[in-house]
Amino acid sequence: MQEWSYWIGMAGTVAFAVTAVIAVAPKGIDLFGASVMAIVTAVGGGTIRDVITNAPVFWSIDESYIWVALASAIAAFYARPLFTGKSMNKLMLYMDAAGISLFSIQAVDKVWGEDFGIPIAPVMLGVITAIGGGLIRDVLAGRQNLLMSKELYAIPVLIGCVLFAFVLEYIPDFRIVGGISCILLIFVIRIAAIEKNMTVPKWLLSEAK
Amino acid sequence: MQEWSYWIGMAGTVAFAVTAVIAVAPKGIDLFGASVMAIVTAVGGGTIRDVITNAPVFWSIDESYIWVALASAIAAFYARPLFTGKSMNKLMLYMDAAGISLFSIQAVDKVWGEDFGIPIAPVMLGVITAIGGGLIRDVLAGRQNLLMSKELYAIPVLIGCVLFAFVLEYIPDFRIVGGISCILLIFVIRIAAIEKNMTVPKWLLSEAK
Amino acid sequence: MQEWSYWIGMAGTVAFAVTAVIAVAPKGIDLFGASVMAIVTAVGGGTIRDVITNAPVFWSIDESYIWVALASAIAAFYARPLFTGKSMNKLMLYMDAAGISLFSIQAVDKVWGEDFGIPIAPVMLGVITAIGGGLIRDVLAGRQNLLMSKELYAIPVLIGCVLFAFVLEYIPDFRIVGGISCILLIFVIRIAAIEKNMTVPKWLLSEAK
Numbered sequence: 001m002q003e004w005s006y007w008i009g010m011a012g013t014v015a016f017a018v019t020a021v022i023a024v025a026p027k028g029i030d031l032f033g034a035s036v037m038a039i040v041t042a043v044g045g046g047t048i049r050d051v052i053t054n055a056p057v058f059w060s061i062d063e064s065y066i067w068v069a070l071a072s073a074i075a076a077f078y079a080r081p082l083f084t085g086k087s088m089n090k091l092m093l094y095m096d097a098a099g100i101s102l103f104s105i106q107a108v109d110k111v112w113g114e115d116f117g118i119p120i121a122p123v124m125l126g127v128i129t130a131i132g133g134g135l136i137r138d139v140l141a142g143r144q145n146l147l148m149s150k151e152l153y154a155i156p157v158l159i160g161c162v163l164f165a166f167v168l169e170y171i172p173d174f175r176i177v178g179g180i181s182c183i184l185l186i187f188v189i190r191i192a193a194i195e196k197n198m199t200v201p202k203w204l205l206s207e208a209k
Numbered sequence: 210m211q212e213w214s215y216w217i218g219m220a221g222t223v224a225f226a227v228t229a230v231i232a233v234a235p236k237g238i239d240l241f242g243a244s245v246m247a248i249v250t251a252v253g254g255g256t257i258r259d260v261i262t263n264a265p266v267f268w269s270i271d272e273s274y275i276w277v278a279l280a281s282a283i284a285a286f287y288a289r290p291l292f293t294g295k296s297m298n299k300l301m302l303y304m305d306a307a308g309i310s311l312f313s314i315q316a317v318d319k320v321w322g323e324d325f326g327i328p329i330a331p332v333m334l335g336v337i338t339a340i341g342g343g344l345i346r347d348v349l350a351g352r353q354n355l356l357m358s359k360e361l362y363a364i365p366v367l368i369g370c371v372l373f374a375f376v377l378e379y380i381p382d383f384r385i386v387g388g389i390s391c392i393l394l395i396f397v398i399r400i401a402a403i404e405k406n407m408t409v410p411k412w413l414l415s416e417a418k
Numbered sequence: 419m420q421e422w423s424y425w426i427g428m429a430g431t432v433a434f435a436v437t438a439v440i441a442v443a444p445k446g447i448d449l450f451g452a453s454v455m456a457i458v459t460a461v462g463g464g465t466i467r468d469v470i471t472n473a474p475v476f477w478s479i480d481e482s483y484i485w486v487a488l489a490s491a492i493a494a495f496y497a498r499p500l501f502t503g504k505s506m507n508k509l510m511l512y513m514d515a516a517g518i519s520l521f522s523i524q525a526v527d528k529v530w531g532e533d534f535g536i537p538i539a540p541v542m543l544g545v546i547t548a549i550g551g552g553l554i555r556d557v558l559a560g561r562q563n564l565l566m567s568k569e570l571y572a573i574p575v576l577i578g579c580v581l582f583a584f585v586l587e588y589i590p591d592f593r594i595v596g597g598i599s600c601i602l603l604i605f606v607i608r609i610a611a612i613e614k615n616m617t618v619p620k621w622l623l624s625e626a627k
Contacts, residue, residue: 024566025624026624026626027566027626028566028568028623028624028625028626029565029566029623029624030568030573030618030622030623030624031622031623032565032572032573032576032618032622033564033565033566033572034624036565036572037565039542047470051260051469051470052256052260052266053266053269054263054265054472056472057470057471057535059535059539060471060534060535060539061535063535063538063539066535066538066539066542067538070538077624080624116269117266117268117269117270117272117275120272120275120276120279121268121269121272121275124248124275135349139348139349139557140553140557140563140565141565141566142562142566144351145349146242147238147241147242147245147246147349147350148233148236148237148238148242148350148351150237150239154241154242154245155239155241158241200239200241204239204240204241205237205238205239205240206234206235206237206238206239206243206286206289207237208235208236208237260469261465261469261475262475262478263472263474325478326475326477326478326479326481326484329481329484329485329488330477330478330481330484333457333484344558348557348558353560354558356447356450356451356454356455356558356559357442357445357446357447357451357559357560359446359448363450363451363454364448364450367450409448409450413448413449413450414446414447414448414449415443415444415446415447415448415452415495415498416446417444417445417446
């Protein structure tokens with residue numbers, strides 16, 4: 001299990017970094033700024049999680065997350081036209097979906113294992129791990145962030161994290177299979193949202209005035 | 210003493226969460242985003258304090274802060290018309306005032322007890338505990354934050370925290386009565402500011418250009 | 419060596435605080451808000467570094483950083499006309515350049531000594547120490563930050579930090595002289611950028627659309 005989850009994590013890291021560069025490049029930015037945005041997006045959420053739970057920051061133990069984000073940023077910066085094509089854009093959205101699915105459930109598992117504020121803190125930190133980096137990126141880039149948007153992005157993550165918390169609480173023997181199922185569930189909902197342009201349902205929305 | 214301060218703390222948490230939802234809802238936000246804003250506002254300041262002083266984050270020990278913020282957010286989201294009424298708005302402002310008064314002095318006391326950077330760090334972290342959550346909320350919501358406003362909000366908190374630092378330094382035997390007095394002082398100045406529409410005095414202001 | 423680096427550090431702290439006040443004052447801000455901006459700018463980057471590496475926050479050990487930032491902020495707030503003059507502005511830019519040169523290399527040295535994520539984490543945290551406070555200030559003030567600007571500010575810092583990482587890795591016996599050289603290198607490039615209005619070279623830039 002370790003093996004494949006590691007590679008999905010790296011795919012997610014690539015997607016986070018590449019989409020960050022594609023998002024900020026049209027504003028006119030230099031390679032340094034683009035790389036900062038990419039690294040922040042890729043590791044920001046997990047860093048907040050580790051700082052809050054007082055765990056050693058994950059990328060100080062395995063630096064490949066930083067190297068992969070940096071290499072992806074440089075590649076995306078100079079090969080922008082390649083990444084803005086339609087099929088490449090779709091590929092990045094799928095990899096991003098894989099990333100948030102995996103990172104959030106991994107985070108719930110990690111925080112639960114540290115016995116930190118069970119049951120609500122692991123769920124919160126699962127969501128923060130998935131979306132925290134993107135929030136910092138959008139704040140730094142002066143862009144509207146996903147909390148203020150109707151895209152169905154964070155809610156699938158929340159659903160998966162809550163379900164996985166139930167698994168860990170009531171049927172901990174099914175931790176592995178439950179974790180994989182929750183990862184798949186988030187991924188499937190997110191892909192459906194991308195393909196069908198699904199937005200947040202109306203009864204969950206306040207009207208803009 | 211413990212007992213009543215706990216309930217004021219919960220009232221403050223409710224106020225922070227409700228006012229956050231009321232503030233961001235008109236921008237068009239979903240229940241998830243509104244809940245994030247509410248929780249960030251309610252526990253953000255104390256989280257920064259605990260992370261900086263390397264103390265265990267307070268809501269990992271007593272999760273009721275998160276549950277109360279979340280329940281308040283959901284209630285406020287669906288019962289918005291109720292909360293935007295004039296008297297309800299006033300009630301929320303008063304509860305918010307109680308919250309910042311209590312949280313800031315409690316924070317000074319806590320950080321002083323940890324012997325962390327006395328005397329200036331406890332004062333700084335007292336102010337951050339009271340206003341930090343609101344600052345993060347405003348940054349995430351793309352709103353102008355209170356540092357850039359003339360409302361008399363943070364200065365009463367600062368005055369109370371400085372006075373309480375003097376109490377802890379020079380007359381530590383009066384810690385309890387001094388703490389309560391400083392909480393009341395902040396509360397009274399803040400209520401006066403609300404009722405009389407008091408703003409920051411001119412000699413403390415730079416002119417906007 | 420300790421002695422002179424301490425004084426350069428204080429000069430950098432003064433410059434960070436003064437330039438923060440000068441930057442936000444025209445937006446119309448009160449003394450409290452200006453002081454918060456000054457302190458955040460002066461100690462924000464180092465605070466992020468210490469929180470991430472789980473080291474005690476530097477200003478809890480030596481509070482003079484906070485006192486100096488606060489005194490500089492108050493002076494700059496009331497003596498704004500003095501500081502906006504051309505030669506004073508130049509002096510501040512030079513002191514700021516000294517600050518980022520020193521703080522970044524000191525940070526690389528500190529994080530390397532903690533054996534934290536060598537070699538990439540010390541470089542990252544060196545850069546963050548130098549520019550992190552300014553980024554938070556710009557986010558709080560609603561200003562465009564340096565990541566989105568063409569000014570040659572962060573890149574000299576990055577170059578110096580990378581070079582110093584090579585020194586620490588391959589010729590650790592030259593740590594002192596290498597550190598001083600890297601500080602001087604950053605300072606010289608930054609001064610050249612100020613004097614010659616140098617901007618980020620075009621091949622490192624994406625075009626704004």
